Amino acid sequence: MAILEVKDLKIYFPIKAGLLNRTVDHIKAVDGVSFQIEQGKTYGLVGESGSGKSTIGRGIIGLEKITSGKVYFNGVDITSKNGKEIRKNLQMIFQDPYSSLNPRKRILDIIAEPLRNFERLTKKEEIKRIEELLELVGLSKESMMKYPHQFSGGQRQRIGIARAIALKPKLIIADEPVSALDVSVQAQVLNFMQDIQKELGLTYLFISHDLGIVKHFCDEISIMYKGRYVEQGTKEEIFNHPQHIYTKRLLSAIPDMNPSNRDKQFRIRKKVQQEFDQRYHDYFDSEGLAYSLKPISETHLVALQEDVQKVR
Numbered sequence: 001m002a003i004l005e006v007k008d009l010k011i012y013f014p015i016k017a018g019l020l021n022r023t024v025d026h027i028k029a030v031d032g033v034s035f036q037i038e039q040g041k042t043y044g045l046v047g048e049s050g051s052g053k054s055t056i057g058r059g060i061i062g063l064e065k066i067t068s069g070k071v072y073f074n075g076v077d078i079t080s081k082n083g084k085e086i087r088k089n090l091q092m093i094f095q096d097p098y099s100s101l102n103p104r105k106r107i108l109d110i111i112a113e114p115l116r117n118f119e120r121l122t123k124k125e126e127i128k129r130i131e132e133l134l135e136l137v138g139l140s141k142e143s144m145m146k147y148p149h150q151f152s153g154g155q156r157q158r159i160g161i162a163r164a165i166a167l168k169p170k171l172i173i174a175d176e177p178v179s180a181l182d183v184s185v186q187a188q189v190l191n192f193m194q195d196i197q198k199e200l201g202l203t204y205l206f207i208s209h210d211l212g213i214v215k216h217f218c219d220e221i222s223i224m225y226k227g228r229y230v231e232q233g234t235k236e237e238i239f240n241h242p243q244h245i246y247t248k249r250l251l252s253a254i255p256d257m258n259p260s261n262r263d264k265q266f267r268i269r270k271k272v273q274q275e276f277d278q279r280y281h282d283y284f285d286s287e288g289l290a291y292s293l294k295p296i297s298e299t300h301l302v303a304l305q306e307d308v309q310k311v312r
């Protein structure tokens with residue numbers, strides 16, 4: 001059974017205007033998105049800035065009001081529920097390890113916060129748990145008496161992860177967890193996240209604007225554009241058999257580190273741009289939005305115009 005199932009999720013934000021501050025329109029940040037994540041897997045949600053990725057994560061965890069649709073956690077409908085038990089099992093790791101840790105609090109108090117909210121531990125038990133958590137994320141016991149500014153970006157993200165795993169959650173929503181870090185540190189944090197995934201049996205919803213990063217990390221991937229999915233499939237399907245022009249565009253934008261491939265990459269980009277210009281309406285409707293998803297295999301879904309799909 002899927003640990004998380006999201007069905008036709010819509011999250012709209014009102015646009016207000018005029019003296020009476022009336023709602024004149026809506027921003028459709030998430031406009032009918034469905035997916036499920038199997039226990040122990042990593043599911044990647046990819047799209048450019050503003051496509052609605054964070055809003056999905058925030059909606060699932062109860063930080064954003066859901067306009068319509070359903071969210072099931074372990075088969076239980078948790079839509080609009082802010083139950084303690086649910087939040088204990090669902091944690092979030094945020095993008096910016098600089099601003100997500102309170103600079104005035106010691107690491108001890110930062111990591112202890114969820115424990116104090118959910119569990120009644122004695123001071124001694126609490127210290128022991130924090131020592132264990134620090135050890136798990138590769139930091140010394142002494143770290144607990146320090147403040148966030150005494151750590152590097154990568155270390156701060158480890159502290160954020162220690163806080164997220166303190167309550168032994170089942171699912172972690174990681175919203176751009178490495179994009180604020182130096183490239184050299186990104187791989188370390190990702191490897192570490194994979195290690196603790198195995199050790200603790202975690203499931204990840206991994207949000208990123210960067211297909212290059214999700215490539216090594218995710219089992220299944222969805223590509224999002226303006227609040228809708230354009231394509232959904234296994235890592236293999238998305239990387240080796242992309243169908244939607246937007247996916248192809250994102251893939252062709254991943255820089256190739258090998259200089260001898262530059263010409264080849266330039267040609268691919270040109271070809272993708274040509275397809276984008278010539279066949280735009282096969283991929284986007286009159287409002288420039290994605291069509292609804294249709295399956296092309298059991299696991300691979302693509303948002304193509306009806307007629308196009310028949311021809312293929």
Ligand SMILES: Nc1ncnc2c1ncn2[C@@H]1O[C@H](COP(=O)(O)OP(=O)(O)OP(=O)(O)O)[C@@H](O)[C@H]1O
Binds near residue numbers: 027049052053055209
């Ligand atoms: N509280 C809010 N009120 C109004 N509009 C919002 C709110 N939160 C998000 N939006 C809008 O919803 C859309 C989706 O935003 P969201 O942050 O989910 O995108 P994103 O893909 O996560 O981008 P980024 O990577 O930049 O965070 C954007 O147009 C954004 O401006």
